[in-house]
Amino acid sequence: MKKSSSCILLIISILFFQIQGSGQSAECVTDHIHNNLMQTDSFYRKQILFLESQVDARIQKQSNGILKSTIYSIPVVVHVIHLGESIGTGTNISDLQIQQAITGLNSRFRNGNGLGVDVELEFCLASKDPSGNSTKGINRVNGSSIPNYSVNGITPTGNTCSGAVETTIKDLSKWPVSNYYNIWVVSKICNGGFVGYASYPVGGLYDGLVIVSTSMTSTSGTLPHEIGHGFFLYHTFNGDGGNVSCPVDTNCLINGDRVCDTPPHKQGDCGTTNTCPSTGAWDNSRYNYMSYCPLVNRFTQGQKDRIRATVMVAPRASLLTSLGCGAVGMNEISSNNKFFIFPNPAQSIINIKADIKLLGSAYVVYDNTGKTILKGIINSEDTIIDLGNLSAGIYLFSIGDSLKQTFKVIKE
Ligand SMILES: [Zn+2]
Known part of the structure; x- marks a missing residue:
């Protein structure tokens, strides 16, 4: 008895759902x-x-x-x-x-x-x-x-x-x-x-x-x-x-x-x-x-x-x-194993792990209006960038030869 009641309820709810779905x-x-x-x-x-x-x-x-x-x-x-x-x-x-x-x-x-x-x-x-x-x-x-x-x-x-x-x-x-x-x-x-x-x-x-x-x-x-x-x-x-x-x-x-x-x-x-x-x-x-x-x-x-x-x-x-x-022409970091960044989103410090071939390359950080906020040189395989003074938001990093490797970083 109990089982059949449950079955009827189930059938009713399926029918209801399907009727609702079609209309x-x-x-x-x-x-x-x-x-x-x-x-x-x-x-x-x-x-x-x-x-x-x-x-x-x-x-x-x-x-x-x-x-x-x-x-x-x-x-x-x-x-x-x-x-x-x-x-x-x-x-x-x-x-x-x-x-x-x-x-x-x-x-x-x-x-x-x-x-x-x-x-x-x-x-x-x-x-x-x-x-x-x-x-x-x-x-x-x-x-x-x-x-x-x-x-x-x-x-x-x-x-x-x-x-x-x-x-x-x-x-x-x-x-x-x-x-x-x-x-x-x-x-x-x-x-x-x-x-x-x-x-x-x-x-x-x-x-x-x-x-x-x-x-x-x-x-x-x-x-x-x-x-x-x-x-x-x-x-x-x-x-x-x-x-x-x-x-x-x-x-x-x-x-x-x-x-x-x-x-x-x-x-x-x-x-x-x-x-x-x-x-x-x-x-x-x-x-x-x-x-x-x-x-x-x-x-x-x-x-x-x-x-x-x-x-x-x-x-x-x-x-x-x-x-x-x-924009087309920017290469994403995810498609290039020469870089690894963490954590992202970041509260203040982000770490860039870079291939040794890229030591000496420049990096630039832009805000969402394209204004340059920070810039520097990758001078170590483990570079630390401090975002602590920046407002919360999304920032664009360009890095490497001709600054063509670009990625987004979220500052919390
Ligand atoms: Zn839904």
Whole structure:
């Protein structure tokens, strides 16, 4: 009896999820994948728990005022896995649509409507590919020959729907996740069952976000929602058991979405009253990009703190020092084993370990306006540079012959 009740509940919640996924703008299958991995993959579970502890520590630092405000920019590459249409037709969406989608995404993260909080995080389509060549940050691949893709689209790993294998689709086009945030635009997910999903930030070859072509638009709530997951935000209704019960709310830092200014609720509750006994600003949840509610228009300060803590730790921190949106002609330190710098981000001291052949080479540190802040000579295989007097922010280092080796350093 008990078992059959559970089964019925499970079926009801799956049906609800799938119906929601086909009709609304911001529903995703991220949690299904995440919950499955948390139960079946002990390594993944350890990674998430470790990341949680790091993010918590960072949030604490931020609340102590140690981490100053800087606008971070994340290089993005968009892979359009189309069905063979000409550019601008069907699933092969135009460059303009993609550019406008990124503009819309940035408007949401920068609080363009004034209704939420400016996360001070932006996304830029890559200007430089992994080989250092000029790019629009958009790759197009015809995926119609991949089994099941034309009819059913992609199947997220761990899901049983009859689409194409996720890794096969992503292998068609992917850039290194350490330097680019990858977005795959697909025809369908599970034959139309869902509109998007993203990996929580644990890294790996296939890290990134999958979104259906019809949701990759300037007005869609799906893109900010999925990017939110990609930067470690949970749903505002996290822990509701699939709209079954009010999430536990004993300690807002570790229960529900682990954010304190988004009152926990059931995913179906979007009206004027929260049926769960949570205090706090109800509008922060029912109008939140991380809800499933029909009208979404904000991120909150608590979510901003969590996102900004996440970008400061691995694996997302490497995106901050990527030159994926930098000028063509600059060579990145990561592509040259003659240098090794640590730590980055740095609070004051950074160490440069340089190949002996480079002793005597110059280095210059620029701020984000291009002004020279520091300069010197690499006079040892272990050179120490003191950034203690600089303001918090992102700095550009040029080093070596003709100052052509360039990298970014984050000063906390
Ligand atoms: Zn979601």
